[in-house]
Amino acid sequence: MRSALPSPRQSTMGHFIAGIVAVLVFISGIALTAAGSIGGLLNTWNASVTGTLTVQIPGPAADADKAVTSALHAVQAIDGVKQAHIVPRKEAQELLKPWLGDTQLIADLPLPALLDVELTAPSAQSIDRVTAAVKAAAPAALIDDHRVWLNRIAEFASALSYIAFALIGLSLAALTLTVIFATRASLTEYTSVIEVLHLVGARDSTIASQFSWRAVRQALWGGLIGLIVFGPALLGLSWFAKRIDPGILPPLTLPLAYWIGLATLPIAAAVIAYGVARATVGRVLRAMV
């Protein structure tokens, strides 16, 4: 219900409430996007990495090449191995060229012999079986199953998403506190207005609803601005993400549920503002006869 009583012009504090809600909605949007896309990122990486093992056999080229061939045969016999192939030395040397230059040096380097193994369904057991077979065929072999690396990435990513959620939590807390204090402060500016309305016989509930609906409008307005600014920011971010490499970063989009979550922030702010305004005006009025 809106009261027909004329209100004072928007106060500085009123603009402040709108501004702070806008900023916090924006920050929460960014944090939500971050949290959401880190999950997607992990899945992409998981899928492309867990299915492969790399076997390195160090030592003089002739010995290593012999060992890698027997490792290849051993591995191919294992159930669960989709395919395995020896990485030709030329190929490995090609990979080093950008770093070392096209020199004789590369040919002279004691590079390990390399074997790529691709598993049909990566699991701890199949990795262990491959490891055992390789060790039996070539005791000097080093096996990199990417798990350590992947675990660290996973830990890092989940730490990041915790931080993102903590950020959302913090901005909610900041939102609550700011709305409480700003609403109170804006109402002390209006104590004399409240008093005059009271003196000419306006009921407490009429006065309170006039000021609380104002606070609601300010919060909603600020939230809307935050969402409107966040939209283009999200588009910009996803444009940059696409430019990197579609394989590395998943598309930066926000699932509908997150948009809904984001849209409830201004509403939450409005509800808080409404409650605080009512309580504050009520307190100011109860101090009057």
Next chain:
Amino acid sequence: MALFRTKTKEPDADPIQLEGVAFQYGNSPTILSDLTLSLPAGSFHFLTGASGAGKTSLLSLLYLTNLPTGGQVRLFGQDVAKASRNRRAQIRRNLGVVFQDFRLLDHLSAFDNVALPLRVAGVAEDTVQANVSELLRWVGLEGLFDAPPEVLSGGQKQRVAIARAVVGQPKLILADEPTGNVDDAIAERLMQLFVELHKLGTCVIVATHNERLVERYPFPRLHIERGAVSVLPAKARPATEEA
């Protein structure tokens, strides 16, 4: 004035009934002690007393910004200390108060300030427009309808405050020094508003220092001195009332 057409309906109880009323601010000295008084509808009283005697304080018990520290204040038969907050709001809507410090709303035009009590009471907007315009013209503020209080002189603000007090044709008018900032000609015109309402049955109290004002009208005085209120007869001869 055509504005105040209808005679105020006689209330069942006297608008003001004070019984053994005492008042003081916190632990400060007593301002009023044991005041018993009843003012009927259609009565007109001046309220006099030295500066600091307690005129504003007595009025504040009647316009409900303070409650008595002793005794009973009854307005329109209601004990104000016992009345609910909504009941008090309703009593306030039957009061027209001219505050010594005006208490206008700075963010509203002169017009909207005067219209405020009508809008709070939910009066139809075309009635508001008509009554407020007529009244503002009467008090000589034609052309200042849109002016906010900050651009008005002291006397102009006072006239806005008086217009706001009388616009709803209240049953009880409490005017605190309502002519302190205007010349005698305007004071005369403003007093006419109160007198007219008084004739229509409104109970009026006008607090003033202005001896000449008191002498020109045939109304009795409530005089406050050292916490006691005495009712003194009119200074003017009743004949002046016809003037």
